[in-house]
Amino acid sequence: MSRPPLQPTPTSSTVPQGISSPSALSPGGMPRAPLAPARMPTQLGERRTLVVGRGISVQGTITDAERLVVEGTVEASSLNAAELQIAQGGVLKGQVEVEDAEISGMMDGILTVKGSLVLRGSGQVIGEARCRRLQVEDGGQLSGKISMISEASGSSSTSSSSSSSSSSSSPQMVEHDAA
Numbered sequence: 001m002s003r004p005p006l007q008p009t010p011t012s013s014t015v016p017q018g019i020s021s022p023s024a025l026s027p028g029g030m031p032r033a034p035l036a037p038a039r040m041p042t043q044l045g046e047r048r049t050l051v052v053g054r055g056i057s058v059q060g061t062i063t064d065a066e067r068l069v070v071e072g073t074v075e076a077s078s079l080n081a082a083e084l085q086i087a088q089g090g091v092l093k094g095q096v097e098v099e100d101a102e103i104s105g106m107m108d109g110i111l112t113v114k115g116s117l118v119l120r121g122s123g124q125v126i127g128e129a130r131c132r133r134l135q136v137e138d139g140g141q142l143s144g145k146i147s148m149i150s151e152a153s154g155s156s157s158t159s160s161s162s163s164s165s166s167s168s169s170s171p172q173m174v175e176h177d178a179a
Contacts, residue, residue, distance in 0.1 A: 047066040047067045047082070047083070048064060048065055048066045048067070049065065049066065049067040049068075049069065050062065050065040050067070050068050050069070051069040051071065052068075052069070052070050052071060052072045052073070052074050052090075053071050053072055054071045054072055054089065055072055056071075056072035056073070057072060057073040057074075057075075058072070058073070058074045058075070058076075059074075059075045059076075060075075060076065060077065061076065061077055061078045061079070062074070062076055062078075062079045062080075062081070063078075063080065065081050066081060066082045066083065067081060067082060067083040067084075067085070068081045068083070068084050068085070068098075069085045069087065070084075070085070070086045070087065070090040070091070070092050070105065071087045071089065071090045072090060072091075073090070073091045073092075073093075074090075074091070074092045074093070074094070075093045075094055076092065076093070076094035076095065076096065077094055077095065078094070078095055079092075079094060079095070079096045079097070079098075080097050080098070081096075081098050081099075082098065082099045082100070083098065083099060083100050083101070084096065084098040084100070084101040084102070084103075084113075085101070085102045085103075085104075086101075086102070086103045086104060086105040086106070086107060086123070087104055087105055088104040088105055088120075088122045089105055090104070090105035090106070091105055091106045091108070092105070092106070092107050092108070092109070093107075093108045093109050094109045094110075095109055095110045096109065096110070096111050096112065097112040097114075098111075098112070098113055098114070099113070099114050099115045100113065100115040100116050100117075100118075101113045101116075101117050101118070101131075102118045102120065103117070103118070103119050103120060103123035103124075103125060103140075104120040104121075104122050104123050105122070105123065105124075106123070106124045106125075106126070107123075107124070107125045107126070107127075107129075108126045108127055109126075109127045109128075110127055110128045110129075111125060111127070111128070111129045111130070111131075112129075112130045112131075113129070113130065113131035113132065114131075114132060114149070115131075115132055115133065116131070116132070116133040116134075116135065117129065117131035117133065117134050117135070118135045118137075119134070119135065119136045119137065119140035119141075119142065120137050120140060121137040121138055121139035121140055122139065122140075123137075123140045123141070124140070124141040124142075124143070125141070125142050125143070125144070126143045126144055127143075127144045127145075128144055128145045128146075128147075129142065129144070129145070129146045129147070130146075130147040130148075130149055131146075131147075131148065131149060132148070132149045132150075132151065134146070134148070
């Protein structure tokens, strides 16, 4: 069974509604897509997100990112963000200050979390960590110095750990909330 031949579509010499001049048409006579504005306004609940993908390395200072997702490697002399997520296999080295952090990869350096620090079972923090709330899943590792930031005074209580790690087979989560 054969297909019938394609019939050419009729063309019109009139300009489609909404297009003010023929210069808004592409060379083939079709309307051009409107250009997107240079900067789209952020929608309610939408955050400026920087994703450093697997196999990508970034060095330097990161600013103006509300949310940072690290799947590759980041060496930051300074990083300020509202939310940090280090994926399994991701590595972040340097000095970091965030509101909340979830670590499934490795953080090496000084980490200050004004809110919640969640250390997943595959996560590792080496160096110094300061946080208000801490959750460590079974298998998560903390090596170095940890300070809990208290709610009222902003002061911190310190506890040192050479290598805190959970290794039982049942899923457990340890939570600590500075009072």
